[in-house]
């Protein structure tokens with residue numbers, strides 16, 4: 001069949017000669033590490049501007065961006081941090097690196113983002129911050145979050161690792177809370193291979209992040225270090241890829257939205273599944289096309305995934321919320337708040353191929369097979 005690959009992966013990055021040219025330029029300048037290079041500056045200023053934030057500090061990954069965010073806000077031992085339970089475990093790990101206590105907040109039905117109505121009851125004298133995750137590229141209800149944060153004097157970190165370019169009430173995600181954290185792993189909206197960025201409009205926070213990510217070198221004497229630092233630097237070669245990717249971001253997001261729209265219309269009559277939604281005040285970037293089985297369907301999510309794989313269509317199961325993880329339960333045996341909605345997603349959801357490279361014929365092919373499998 002024309003335009004339909006034998007094996008359709010969940011996602012592949014959009015790479016071409018432009019990335020190769022940029023990498024070559026970095027090599028020719030001999031700017032290959034993370035301390036200097038034109039691409040680094042260009043990528044940081046270009047991406048932070050794109051995110052409507054004043055400062056961008058590149059990092060080695062989304063995980064290290066999150067860890068830096070917690071460090072620069074001085075969130076430490078035994079501080080409680082309220083976190084979306086339904087997320088990539090990196091969000092949870094970042095809080096653990098600081099000795100903080102992650103408190104899971106369950107998802108709302110529909111966007112599957114953390115449910116703002118469940119936050120206030122979890123706030124104690126030890127609560128320092130909320131980490132929201134714009135899951136699958138759909139923005140969190142940020143007005144509610146910011147109101148709670150102001151009322152209780154909490155910091156807000158936005159984990160935007162899946163949501164580059166998403167908008168809440170016309171504002172880019174990452175620019176609404178105190179700090180926004182991005183990942184540029186290969187399957188994210190744009191990639192640098194491995195990489196991340198902290199964005200903020202607060203100068204002191206940006207300066208501290210820039211210092212901490214590079215061993216906190218001294219100012220008068222470089223080797224008299226200011227504090228305990230890390231090497232979380234992105235290399236100039238990675239940034240060179242990032243510059244090229246940034247020039248494609250609008251195209252990628254447009255394509256992601258078209259793919260989601262096509263799936264939505266193809267699958268709208270399939271009663272067994274809930275399709276992703278987009279709230280009117282939001283612009284989702286549909287990082288992955290995530291669908292959720294209704295309760296008591298005659299075929300399980302796992303069976304659908306297996307059948308799709310048999311015909312060369314890759315899928316991924318939903319995340320396992322951190323309250324369900326053994327390491328979480330072992331660390332915090334007492335009073336683990338349960339998250340029934342997020343728990344449900346762990347076994348009843350998956351995402352379909354939706355990378356920027358997918359053809360519309362493939363989307364139709366996958367949809368037809370979904371319909372056939374779900375009818376059987």
Ligand SMILES: *Cc1c(COP(=O)(O)O)cnc(C)c1O
Nearest residue numbers: 061062063088090161183184185
């Ligand atoms: C990918 C991801 C991360 C981690 O980013 P890495 O670059 O893989 O370290 C963190 N949070 C979320 C929500 C993610 O999807």
